[in-house]
Every structure is written in structure tokens, then in C-alpha cells.
Amino acid sequence: MSFLDLEDSVAPLEKEAARGKIVRAIRDLPWDDRVLCVRINAWDTRWTYQDVIEVVGSAGERLDEVMLPKVQCAADVEALDRLLTQVELNSGLPVGHIGIEAQIESTRGLINVEEICAASPRLETIVFGPADFAASMEMPVLTGGIQIPEYPGDHFHYVFSKILMAGRANGLQVIDGPYLKIKDTDGLRDYCLRTATLGYDGKWALHPDQVAVINQVYLPTQEQFDRAWAILDAYREATEGERKGAVMFGDEMIDEASRKMAIKFVTRGERAGMVRSAG
Ligand code: GLV
Ligand code: MG
Numbered sequence: 284m285s286f287l288d289l290e291d292s293v294a295p296l297e298k299e300a301a302r303g304k305i306v307r308a309i310r311d312l313p314w315d316d317r318v319l320c321v322r323i324n325a326w327d328t329r330w331t332y333q334d335v336i337e338v339v340g341s342a343g344e345r346l347d348e349v350m351l352p353k354v355q356c357a358a359d360v361e362a363l364d365r366l367l368t369q370v371e372l373n374s375g376l377p378v379g380h381i382g383i384e385a386q387i388e389s390t391r392g393l394i395n396v397e398e399i400c401a402a403s404p405r406l407e408t409i410v411f412g413p414a415d416f417a418a419s420m421e422m423p424v425l426t427g428g429i430q431i432p433e434y435p436g437d438h439f440h441y442v443f444s445k446i447l448m449a450g451r452a453n454g455l456q457v458i459d460g461p462y463l464k465i466k467d468t469d470g471l472r473d474y475c476l477r478t479a480t481l482g483y484d485g486k487w488a489l490h491p492d493q494v495a496v497i498n499q500v501y502l503p504t505q506e507q508f509d510r511a512w513a514i515l516d517a518y519r520e521a522t523e524g525e526r527k528g529a530v531m532f533g534d535e536m537i538d539e540a541s542r543k544m545a546i547k548f549v550t551r552g553e554r555a556g557m558v559r560s561a562g
Pocket of ligand 1: 386388411412413414415416427428460461
């Protein structure tokens with residue numbers, strides 16, 4: 284997935300001009316079949332509705348999603364849903380063509396994350412925004428989303444888990460936001476491991492150098508991929524051949540829950556083009 288930004292990486296004096304640049308970029312650049320998203324400005328600015336009208340109205344055909352930052356409550360998502368419907372109707376696009384990614388990056392957004400994740404059928408992804416979240420919490424840090432050595436544990440553990448549960452309960456993809464120290468690939472790997480281990484689907488890359496690290500951490504290893512397949516095979520043989528719901532797989536017991544865990548590895552791996560090792 285790639286996203287183009289109209290929000291915090293664009294200076295206020297450039298906001299209006301940036302819309303046209305984004306429309307041209309969507310139309311003219313070779314995006315192949317990747318999921319394409321534009322981050323618009325939040326509802327607490329004066330730019331949101333015009334961002335949607337101009338970008339979706341002029342380049343909506345190739346656009347897959349709009350990302351709404353600083354989502355505070357379900358009504359923020361519902362308002363975007365309604366606006367998108369009108370713009371789609373006026374542009375000859377099928378209603379529902381544009382999906383929504385919602386960024387949770389404020390204390391109010393986190394408190395309301397459960398209702399936010401259930402707010403619209405257009406929602407595809409929920410994204411944590413560590414930098415704005417650190418600011419919203421008034422944490423005494425100057426870089427959001429990096430480890431704080433003075434804190435005994437992971438200061439974002441509760442936040443990560445809460446967002447992940449709300450997202451999964453509503454069938455959404457769950458993504459961690461940016462790692463701002465671009466050159467610190469070891470720190471990035473450490474941070475990716477935290478959310479990947481909890482179950483997140485991925486993390487933003489701000490720079491091409493971050494892509495390899497992120498892909499490596501969030502994708503299953505070949506060993507995990509092969510083992511997941513072997514569990515699926517063994518479990519199918521047990522349930523369909525032997526009519527058993529639980530069997531031994533090596534030195535551990537597997538059952539229906541093991542199948543569900545294995546499916547996740549196989550689906551993620553296959554989506555990235557992995558194939559099962561021979562033998
Ligand atoms: C991203 O938008 C962030 O605030 O971390
Ligand atoms: Mg932000």
C-alpha cells in the first residue's frame with residue numbers, strides 16, 4: 284500500500300496547492316496494482332471536505348482509500364462516509380468504491396476506538412499514530428514512537444493491545460505508524476518486533492531504507508510458513524481421515540485453534556508470494 288499525504292507533512296500555506304499535485308500524481312504515476320491511499324486533513328481543520336471533493340472527485344477512479352487522521356469518535360468516520368457517498372455519486376463512481384483508513388492518535392480517539400472501528404462498512408484499516416499520540420498524552424518525549432529506556436516496559440503496550448483488539452473484533456487490518464529515526468534500523472526492527480509479536484499486520488515506512496526491515500519482521504519466516512502448512516495437513520488428516528478433533532503433532536497437541544493460528548501464517552506468506560519448501 285502507498286499513501287500520499289495532505290496532512291502533517293504539508294505546510295499550511297501549501298495545503299490547497301498540494302491537492303492538485305496529488306491528483307496529478309495519482310493519474311500520471313505508474314502505481315501498478317498497489318493499494319493507493321491519500322491522507323486528508325482532520326475534521327478539526329478547514330481543509331477536510333475540500334480535500335475529499337477535489338482528490339476523490341478528480342482522481343477517485345484509481346484511488347482505493349482515504350486515510351482520516353486524528354479520528355476522535357465514530358461520528359468523524361460517519362461524516363467522511365457520507366461525504367464520500369455524495370462525491371462518488373457526483374463523479375460516477377460506485378458508492379462504496381473508496382475505503383477508509385482511520386488513524387488513532389489522540390487520547391479521545393483511543394478511548395473511543397471500539398466505536399470507531401465499528402463506524403462504517405468502508406473501514407478497512409486502523410492505524411496507530413505514535414507521534415501525535417505522544418503529544419496528545421503530553422508524554423515528556425521529543426520523538427514519538429521510539430523506545431523510552433527510562434520506562435520499565437513498553438510504554439505503548441496498552442495502546443497497541445487496545446487498538447489491535449478493537450480492530451480485530453471488527454475484521455480490520457491493524458497497522459502501526461511511523462518510526463521517525465530513519466537511520467536507526469536496529470531500533471526500527473525492535474519496534475516492529477513488538478507490534479508484529481502482538482499480531483499487527485504491518486508498519487508504515489517513511490523511507491525506502493525502512494521497507495526491507497519492516498517486510499522481514501512482519502512476514503513469516505520460511506520455517507514458520509512450512510510448519511504452518513504441516514499443521515494444516517496434519518489437522519486435515521486427523522479431522523477428515525481419522526475423525527479426531529485433537530491429535531499430536533510432534534510433541535504438541537493440535538486442534539481447531541491450531542488450525543486458525545496456522546491459517547494466519549499461510550495467508551500472510553502467500554500474499555507475499557511465499558511457497559512451501561519441497562519435501
Ligand atoms: C502519525 O501520523 C503520527 O502522528 O505518528
Ligand atoms: Mg499524526
